[in-house]
Amino acid sequence: MRVFLAVARGESLSRAGRALRLDPATVGRRIARLETDLGARLFTRSPLGYELTEEGQRLLTHAQAAETALAGARDALHSGPGGLRGSVRIGAPDGCANYLLPQVVAAICDENPGLEVQIVALPRVFNLSRREADMAIAVSAPEAGRLSVQKITDYRLHLAAARSYLDRHGPIRSMDDLRGHRMIGYIPDMIFDKELDYLSEIGVQTVGLASNSVSVQLNWVRQGTGVAVVHDFALPAAPGVVRVLPQAFSLTRAFWLIRHGDDRRLGRLNRLAEALTTGLRRELARLEAQVPAP
Template sequence: MNWDDARYFLAIARAGQMLGAARRLGVSQATLSRRLATLEAALGDRLVERTPRGSPLTEAGQAFLATAERMESAALAGVAQLGHPGEAVAGTLRLGAPDGLGGAFLAPRLGRLRAAHPGLRVQLVPLPRNFSLSQREADVAVTVGRPERGRLRTRKLTDYSLGLYAAPGYLAARGHPDRAATLADHDLVGYVDDLVHTPGLRYAEEFWQGWRSCVEVSTAIGQLEAVRAGAGIGALHDFMARGQDGLVPVLPELRAVRSYWAVWHEDLRGSRRVRACLDFLDAAVSEDRAAFLRPVAGTGAG
C-alpha cells in the first residue's frame, strides 16, 4: 500500500462521491477508480460502495479512514519540515473566509499574494456552516472568534465593528430612528436565524433587544445589497459599508464588535504556503486596520 493511493481514498471519503473527489484532485474518474481498486486489492477489502447516489464508505472503509488520516498528517508534517529558507512558495493554497471579509476585502488583494509568490495557486472559498481543517477543506481559515477545540493554531488578525445603515430613500420614506427603541417602527434586515452557524454572528440584538428581521439574508454581502436597495435598516460590517454610495449610518452611537482570527491545523505549522498566507493576511489587515474598527460616535476613539 502506498500513501498516494490512500490520498485518493481520502478524497472520496471527504467528497462523498467519485465525481466530486475526481474534480477536487484534478484527475479523471477512471484514474480515481483505478487507484481505489489498487488500494482495496492491497488491503484485501472493499472500502467504498459504488452507487448511483454516491460513494459511502463500507465498514472496512470507516475503519481505514482513521489510518489514512494519520498517514496524511505524517506526510504533511514531513513535507513542511523539508522547506528551506528562501525556497520558492508553490502549490495550491486554499484560504477559507466569511463571505463579507472574503468577497469585499480579501478577493481584491489576492493579486498581491500571487505577485509575491508566482508559483502559488490561490483558492479563496466561503466557509460552509461546518468545515474541517483536519480534513483539509481549507489550509488556513479566518473565523469570527477564536476556536477553542481541535489541534489548531490561531492568530488574532483584528477586531472589527458593525453599525446600523439604511438607504437614503428608505429613510426619506420612513424617517430616521432617534433611539434604539424606535427600531420597532422600522423594517429590519438580518441573518436567517436557523442558518447562523456561530454565536459570533448573533449581534443584531446588541443594537436592540427586540430585533426581529423582516428581510433575512444568509450572507453579509447579500444583506448589504438588500439594505442599499431600500429593504430596511441592517447591521452591516463597517469596513464594507462606510463610504458606500447609497448607505447612510443610522444611530451611529451604537455598534457591535467582533474579532477575526486566522486558524490553521497543527500539522501545517511548518508549511511555507501557510506562512506566506499568514504574512499576507497580517499585512493586508494592518494596512487598513482603521477601516475595520469604527470609533464610537462622539468619542473620536475606537
C-alpha cells in the same frame, strides 16, 4: 494515498473525483486496488457513501503524515529568495472575502508573482481536516480539532440604512423606533456561528428581508429597503449608507486565522499567514477610519 485521503474526506467517490479531477469509476478502481494490495478493507460502502473502517482509520493517520511530508517538500521548493510560489486556497466568510481579502491578497501577489491564491467565500465554517482550504478566516475561534488558531484583529459593526430610506421613513431617534422599520439580516436557521446572531441582541424577532450573504444584505440596504447591522469596513463601498444610532448600539467581533496544526512546520504558509494577518489589520484600520465619527 491521495485518492484514499480524498475519499476519506469526501465520503463518496463523486466528491473525491471532483477534488482529484478523476472519474468516480477510476477513483473506485484505485481504492479497490489499494485494498487488495494492503489486504485490508478500508471503507464500508452504503447508500450514504463511504465510511472508514477501523483499518481505514489506522491508515488515515499515516496517510496524513505522508501528505504533510510531501507538502514540506513542496514548501522547500517554493520558498526560495524569489518570493512565495505555488497555489494556496483561503476560505473566508463572505463579508471578509468581499470587502477585505481582495485588495490584501492582490498586494501579496504583486510582491510574490509566482504565488496563486484562491479565495473561497462561503457563509459557513470550513473543515480544514478535509482540506477544503489551506487556511481559513473565521469569526470565532474553534475549540476542538488539531488546529493552529491566531487572532487577526477586532472589527466593529453598527446599524445602518440608506439616506434615501431615512428620508422616506423619518429619523430613527431611539432603539424603540426600530419596531416600525423593516429589518434586514441573516436567515435565522442558516446562522452558522453564534457571533453572527446580531439582531437577537437588540430583541428583533422578525427579519423582513433575510439572506445568508452579507453582500446581499448590504445591497438591500443600499437600495433603501430597510435597516441592517453592517460591518464598518464595508461602509466605504456603499456610498449613501450611514450608521444609525451609533452611540446607542455597537458590536465588536473578531477575525481568526485558522490553519491545520501540521502546517505550522511549513515555512511558505507561515510567511503567507504573516503577510495576510498584517495586511488584513492594515486594510481594516484604513477602511474603518473612513467612516465618519458619530
